[in-house]
Amino acid sequence: QVQLQESGPGLVKPSQTLSLTCTVSGGSISSGSYYWSWIRQPAGKGLEWIGRIYTSGSTNYNPSLKSRVTISVDTSKNQFSLKLSSVTAADTAVYYCAVLRLGELSLDYWGQGTLVTVSS
Amino acid sequence: QSALTQPPSASGSPGQSVTISCTGTSSDVGGYNYVSWYQQHPGKAPKLMIYEVSKRPSGVPDRFSGSKSGNTASLTVSGLQAEDEADYYCSSYAGSNNLGVFGTGTKVTVL
Numbered sequence: 001q002v003q004l005q006e007s008g009p010g011l012v013k014p015s016q017t018l019s020l021t022c023t024v025s026g027g028s029i030s031s032g033s034y035y036w037s038w039i040r041q042p043a044g045k046g047l048e049w050i051g052r053i054y055t056s057g058s059t060n061y062n063p064s065l066k067s068r069v070t071i072s073v074d075t076s077k078n079q080f081s082l083k084l085s086s087v088t089a090a091d092t093a094v095y096y097c098a099v100l101r102l103g104e105l106s107l108d109y110w111g112q113g114t115l116v117t118v119s120s
Numbered sequence: 121q122s123a124l125t126q127p128p129s130a131s132g133s134p135g136q137s138v139t140i141s142c143t144g145t146s147s148d149v150g151g152y153n154y155v156s157w158y159q160q161h162p163g164k165a166p167k168l169m170i171y172e173v174s175k176r177p178s179g180v181p182d183r184f185s186g187s188k189s190g191n192t193a194s195l196t197v198s199g200l201q202a203e204d205e206a207d208y209y210c211s212s213y214a215g216s217n218n219l220g221v222f223g224t225g226t227k228v229t230v231l
Contacts, residue, residue, distance in 0.1 A: 046123065047158075047166065047209055049219040060219050096165055105154040105213045105220070106171035113165050 002027040002034075004097050004111035012091075012118050018084040022097030022111055029078045030055055035100035036080040037107065038071060040093040048093075052100055053080060087118045124149065124210055124223035131229040132200045140226045142193040142210035148221055150191035154213035157186060157195045161206045169208075170195060197228070205230045 008020035022036070029036065037052040051061035053071045061069045070083040084091060095116055099109040125143040132138040142149065142157075149155055155173045158166035168177055170186035173193060183198045193212070197204050210223035 046225045047211075047222045049222070052219065060217060062219060104156075104171050104175075106156040106168055106177075107158065107166070107211070108168055108177070110165040110167070 002099055002109045004099065004109055006095060006097050006111045006114040008114065008116070010115055010117060012087055012116060013120050014088055014118055015086055018082070018087050018091060018095075018116055018118070020082045020095055020097075020114065020116070022080050022082075024078045024080070029073060029080060030075050033102055035102065036071075036073065037098045037100050038082045039096045039098055039107075041096070041113075042090075042093040050082065050084070050095075089118050092116065092118045121148070121214055121218065121221045124212060124221055126208075126210060126223040126226045128224075129227045129229065131231055132197075133231045134200055134202065136200050137196055137198045138200060138228055139194050139196045140208055140210075140228070142195070142212075142223045144191050144193075144212055144221070146191060148212040148214040149188065149193050151215075152213045153188070154220075155186065155188060155193040156211045157184075158209045158211065159204075159206045160209065166209060200230050202230050204228060 003025045005023045012018045035052040038050040051071045053059045068085045073080045094113040096113045097111040098107045101108045130138045157170040159169050160166040173188045174186040185196045208226045
């Protein structure tokens with residue numbers, strides 16, 4: 001069973017870049033069976049797609065965030081990463097990494113989530 | 121892509137059933153059989169409960185069932201138990217090169 005763990009700073013200053021890493025265990029990030037995904041959830045609100053990446057490196061981003069988002073994969077470390085630039089208070093949220101299974105298109109596995117607060 | 125519409129809340133007594141609706145369009149829910157449902161307890165990550173409209177992952181009780189009619193999908197929880205009290209989100213595929221869309225979420229309360 002795939003397990004995911006987010007890591008990164010819990011506090012980011014406005015206008016700076018939010019950087020998070022998701023470490024994958026129990027499976028290979030080189031597997032062609034999954035999309036590696038980032039989703040966020042502001043406090044008291046619903047889930048929002050940020051984007052996803054396939055092993056080949058192809059990406060899909062939320063159009064509302066596309067100009068600020070980069071998702072990448074490091075197969076040597078079995079990790080994938082999120083960078084969100086020019087952050088504002090509106091980017092304060094719990095950030096989840098998750099695995100979208102090809103075929104069924106379901107988010108089968110989730111990390112525990114990490115709270116990122118944007119504040120000076 | 122607009123969020124799928126769910127009722128903000130639903131409730132039922134232990135042992136009863138509760139059904140949550142998830143309304144989209146012909147471009148998402150109505151166009152594909154890739155609707156999934158997630159359960160989220162406070163402070164926890166979402167957990168997959170239903171995929172491909174009505175399939176249950178291993179380990180999910182058969183009290184949870186899913187269906188779809190037209191542009192509306194539904195999740196039914198039968199024989200409500202205290203641990204079923206949580207937020208529930210639907211999600212749908214919305215075409216290639218599209219991330220898909222989540223529902224607005226429904227808080228289920230066990231009375």
